[in-house]
Amino acid sequence: MDLTANPALEPFRAEVRSFFERDFPKDIIEKTARGQSLTTAEVRKSEMALGAKGWLASAWPSEYGGPGWSLEEQYVFDEELERAGVPTVTPMGVIYVGPIIYTFGSDTQKEKWLEGISSGRDGWGQGYSEPESGSDLASLQFSAVREGDEYVLNGTKIWTSAAQHADWIFLLARTSREAKKQEGISFICCEMDRPGVSLHPIITIDGKHVLNSVTFENVRVPVDYRIGEEGKGWTYSQFLLGFERTSYARIGGKRKQLSHIRRLASAEPTGGNTRLIDDEAFAQKLTAADMAVDGLEMTVLRVLSAVKDGGSPGKEASIIKILATETAQQITTLYLDLAAAHGQRKFADSVSPDWTGHTAYAAPGVATYLGTRAQTIYGGTNEIQKNIIAKRVLGL
Template identity: 45%
Template sequence: MDLRFTDKELAFRDEVRAFFKQALPPQIRNRITSGHHPTKDDLVTWQRILNAKGWAVPHWPAEWGGTDWTPVEQYIFQEEMQLAPAPQPLPFGVNMVAPVIYTFGSEAQKRRFLPRIANIDDWWCQGFSEPGAGSDLASLKTRAERQGDCFVVNGQKTWTTLAQHADWIFCLVRTDPAAKKQMGISFLLIDMKTPGVTVCPIQTIDGGHEVNEVFFDDVRVPVENLVGEENRGWDYAKFLLGNERVGIARVGVSKERIRRIKQLAAVEMSGGRPLIEDRRFREKLAAVEIELKALEITQMRVVAAEGRRERGKPDPASSVLKIKGSELQQATTELLMDVIGPYAMPYDPHSEEGSNEPPVGPDWAAMIAPNYFNTRKVSIYGGSNEIQKNIIAKAVLGL
């Protein structure tokens, strides 16, 4: 298998790279380069720039705004976006619920939701995990009882990312409590403004407000918001998670982080020699780069095989990408912690009464420790790495 890009693909890469360089607002680029999370306004601004270009949803069917790019061109586009670095279009809409809607949804649902997702007119969040039903997602207890032309939903979701901004949430709900736990689940689209929906923040270890609890108390959801068939939601969830796991590999993100590691490690810290001159650090950095190159080649093999995969069927190889991709994202943040050394320690400028001392360390070091803590989660979401190993054992190795 020849994994080298063709001349046409190299020309496409140059076109995409030039567009990102010209069109990405500098303040958004600078925010991401410095390790800060993009704001809601950043995400909306950038996705609408992409949508005006016709590039917000390149992997969708052409009739709904897709580009008809080849799988390799899709891969190049994603990597260049991560290397820019630019924000990804809101994944909960573009990469998660939208493919479920255009693959399994009704024509009315496609017309209603897909154009608004592409232009981020609606902000979506994901209602899967529950207390006691995270990696064992099929144990979820949120109920949806059919009452006439509505489902009445009661229950709780947790770790709901960016739900504080959301207009809509796509939810797995139990519609047949008597069925085998994977068989009695349905996939519902719920308007977050519906009476009975309550969002409560969860503060993460990095001090941020990224995730939330969402409570449903007698929330009435029109039957027309059921995607596909009732009690088939587990199949749609597996399809969605397969798409999410490929994206979690984020090879371009790790490449960009390694570029930053090399740049910062060349700076003299506190009068000492640059860390890049330390042999042991260079060995650790080289080992991560080798693993990243192996992941990149593996992802290219998955991309090359994508055209032969049955539509709507998840690729079990995505679990391999998810495991290694999340491990490398964590490894790169660990290297950044090595770079800043003692400046990674938490510091409270008001720890002594009357103190008005500034935080210790250079400005660029401020977000490295919070990002290190935040990245611990990537081996859990999208299905924990332990669950992915079970999938590989069954679906890939046939054990």
């Protein structure tokens, strides 16, 4: 897809850009630009602003509450959202569990959950990883024992992103131990405020509260909170993971970061130093990052172009996951290079206050660098993704 060469998309792009510039809450954009975390109320405000426009569930078919956009329109929307500095949509609801519900859920479940997700009213968390079941997710031990018309949930889920903002959580739970480990797993939903559910924050190396562990002690949920058939949760989870791994691409955000880095590196220092952009080694790194984003974008377009009728991106999404996360780390490393070079110039040349103003990016830049170290681990480590590509894509 050559999106830039399609003039038919320009009115749509202008509409999306105008909304973000004029109508989207400016306080949310400003706080995000400062590198500050949003409160739960601010997350809801941000996502309900998109939901009120009908744009939060941007990839959903219109019959389920989405805008029914073409693939090209979805791509333009994502690009403009990130260009405007709008917070990335919390993916657990609209990108992960929403398609599971409208693909495999009952009519009652669709009516119960989809509107709350697409409007931004209800937040969701994802209960997959466990303390002893990370990359080998199929070895999970979290249990759901059926007692009449209820399941009794016991166990701990960990690395649960944004669970502190969630009203609901979807879980992979073992409902049978008689089959091989990929079988006997069911896909179950639960309110976060159910008796017996407790949340424990995990503060990451960048100083932020993004992750959590969530413990379940004899938590009772109705059987009709199970999506699809009992014991088929592994199948549904693989469908979901295709959406998760393509969601890491964030092309627009990466281009915005590179533009910011280029602007900082092009600033004129005092004291006779040359601009960092004129340093050959740094310029080569910046060019390599530009090329990596171009390659990532083309790969995303190829994978998404092959998706038919709302299906999952499938096993090829592992390619995107590797490229997207490694490119994110490549870009954020440039912030460290900038900080190091600017620090040396300030120390060596007693740089004027005007120049020190340029280093305001350093603290949030380093935090971003530290945060991206986790990207090649979560969502299935990149080593696991390479195994998937070797076995399921290349057939080795």
